Structures are given as structure tokens and as C-alpha cells.
Amino acid sequence: MKGMRGIVARMMRMVGMRTCEEVVNVLSDYLEGTLDPELAAIITRHLLDCPDCAAFTRTYAATVRLTGELTTEEIPEALRQRVRYALEERYAR
Amino acid sequence: MVTLPDDSATDSPRAGEAALLERIREGDLDAFQRLVRPYETRIYRTILRMVRDRDRADDLYQEAMLAAFENLHAFRGTSAFGSWLYRVAVNRALMEMRTSWRKMVISEHDLPEFRWNGMHDKSVRDWATSAEEPAERAELRVALKSALEDLPEVDRMIVWLKDAEGESHDVIASLTGLSVSATRTRLHRARLWLRAQLAEHAGGAK
Numbered sequence: 001m002k003g004m005r006g007i008v009a010r011m012m013r014m015v016g017m018r019t020c021e022e023v024v025n026v027l028s029d030y031l032e033g034t035l036d037p038e039l040a041a042i043i044t045r046h047l048l049d050c051p052d053c054a055a056f057t058r059t060y061a062a063t064v065r066l067t068g069e070l071t072t073e074e075i076p077e078a079l080r081q082r083v084r085y086a087l088e089e090r091y092a093r
Numbered sequence: 094m095v096t097l098p099d100d101s102a103t104d105s106p107r108a109g110e111a112a113l114l115e116r117i118r119e120g121d122l123d124a125f126q127r128l129v130r131p132y133e134t135r136i137y138r139t140i141l142r143m144v145r146d147r148d149r150a151d152d153l154y155q156e157a158m159l160a161a162f163e164n165l166h167a168f169r170g171t172s173a174f175g176s177w178l179y180r181v182a183v184n185r186a187l188m189e190m191r192t193s194w195r196k197m198v199i200s201e202h203d204l205p206e207f208r209w210n211g212m213h214d215k216s217v218r219d220w221a222t223s224a225e226e227p228a229e230r231a232e233l234r235v236a237l238k239s240a241l242e243d244l245p246e247v248d249r250m251i252v253w254l255k256d257a258e259g260e261s262h263d264v265i266a267s268l269t270g271l272s273v274s275a276t277r278t279r280l281h282r283a284r285l286w287l288r289a290q291l292a293e294h295a296g297g298a299k
Binding site for chain 1: 125221234292
């Protein structure tokens with residue numbers, strides 16, 4: 001199956017297209033904007049034509065965004081104090 | 094107790110930091126606490142994400158901050174103090190932890206599957222729009238937190254450093270001891286895995 005996918009991928013490349021698998025493989029670089037511009041344009045066209053890849057890309061980006069929202073914990077004041085005591089114990093002149 | 098200068102009274106944050114660093118060299122521990130305060134929570138959160146256990150995180154945090162204090166003489170002012178401190182502290186915590194990291198990798202079976210022609214194996218449900226609704230978003234955040242804990246430690250660290258803390262691939266590579274290309278690959282696979290967990294939670298297909 002993997003071998004067949006490789007053959008299909010090579011054939012699609014010859015006509016300036018990519019398979020869904022290849023699109024998913026470069027999503028991270030595509031969303032980061034670090035992909036070669038020519039390949040990025042091919043991916044953009046694919047996303048316009050392929051609802052599955054478009055949905056996959058949107059949910060992939062949503063996952064990244066949600067991770068960025070997990071930064072809610074604050075350092076406990078007791079721990080801050082604990083570090084202060086440890087510093088004093090070791091380094092107070 | 095020495096009265097510390099207020100940052101707002103100085104020409105720039107850098108000038109404020111320089112003044113505090115000078116006081117620390119004179120043995121002023123208050124100045125150290127003042128200097129690190131804006132960065133404490135970010136360092137603490139990262140360590141907490143690494144170990145999951147709060148007691149262990151507290152111990153690692155304390156060790157990391159003491160290591161940062163001891164290494165202050167190595168800060169040359171060529172980078173922002175916050176970035177320097179974050180790297181020293183997180184690196185210290187990672188050194189403590191690396192030996193106990195599980196040698197786990199994300200299995201191919203947990204990644205998206207494709208048909209013989211490279212198309213998606215199943216139709217992909219778009220739950221990104223519903224994830225914008227506050228209630229759904231809150232639920233997905235809980236699910237994501239739990240999924241993150243199931244990732245192999247190194248992958249969890251890479252995802253956290255990049256997607257939560259916004260660190261560059263270069264910094265992540267130096268902190269984890271991996272190549273930039275390896276951190277890029279692992280980040281993508283970890284995101285794919287997390288997306289699949291959220292898709293299941295949101296009731297969609299992988």
C-alpha cells in the first residue's frame with residue numbers, strides 16, 4: 001500500500017499536484033510559513049479543492065491554538081518564598 | 094533593606110535589569126527576586142508540564158532558580174535577560190529529568206491513515222468552528238491537557254516549548270539535545286497525535 005502511495009505521489013508531482021498524505025506531511029511548515037513558496041502555492045490550491053484536507057488543516061491549527069491557551073497556571077506564592085529561603089540559606093552574606 | 098529602583102524610573106527595561114544585576118553582585122537577594130519575578134511563572138509552568146507532579150515540579154523549580162543565581166556571572170547581556178534565565182532554568186530541570194525519560198515514540202497507528210492513492214482514509218470532520226464556542230473550547234482544553242500528559246516526555250516538551258511558550262526550533266533543539274530537523278519532525282507528529290485525540294473528543298473521525 002505504501003509503495004502504491006509513493007507511485008501515485010510521484011505521478012501527481014509530475015502534474016504539479018500533491019496527495020493528501022503529502023499535504024498533511026508538510027502542514028507544520030506550511031502554517032509556519034517556512035515552506036518553499038512554489039510548494040506552498042500547490043498546497044494552497046490543494047486546500048481549496050479538498051474539503052478533507054481543508055478540515056484537517058483547520059483542526060490542526062485549532063490544536064496548536066488550544067495548546068497556546070494552556071498557560072494559565074501561576075507560580076504559587078509559597079514556592080516563591082521557598083526559593084527565597086533557600087537563597088538566603090545558601091548565599092546570604 | 095535596600096530600596097530598589099523602579100523599572101519605570103529607568104531609561105529602559107535593560108537599564109533596570111543592569112541596575113538589579115549590579116545589586117545582586119553586591120549580595121542583594123531582594124534584587125534577584127525582583128529581577129526574576131516577571132519570568133517566574135513561565136519557568137514554573139514549563140517545569141510543571143515536564144513532570145506533571147507538583148511536588149517534583151516545586152523541587153525542580155527551586156533547583157533551577159538556584160542554578161540560575163549561581164550562573165548569573167555568565168550572563169553577558171548579549172540576549173534578553175528573560176530568555177537567558179528561561180534557558181538556564183529549563184535546561185537545569187531537563188538535565189535532572191532526561192535520564193528518567195521513557196524511550197517511547199508515537200506509533201504509526203496513532204497517526205492519520207491514507208488510502209492507496211494518498212487520500213484520507215476517512216472523511217475529516219471540521220470541528221474547528223465548534224471549538225471556537227466557549228463551552229466546547231473549555232472542554233477541549235481539558236481533553237488536550239490530559240492528552241499532553243500521555244505524550245512521551247520529549248514530545249510533550251517540544252510541543253509545550255513551541256506552541257505554548259513560542260520558542261524557536263533552535264532553542265528547542267539546544268534544550269532537548271536533538272537536532273533542529275528532529276525537533277521539527279517530532280513536533281509535527283505530536284501535533285498530529287494531539288489533533289487525533291481532540292478529534293475523538295469532539296466526536297469526529299481521525
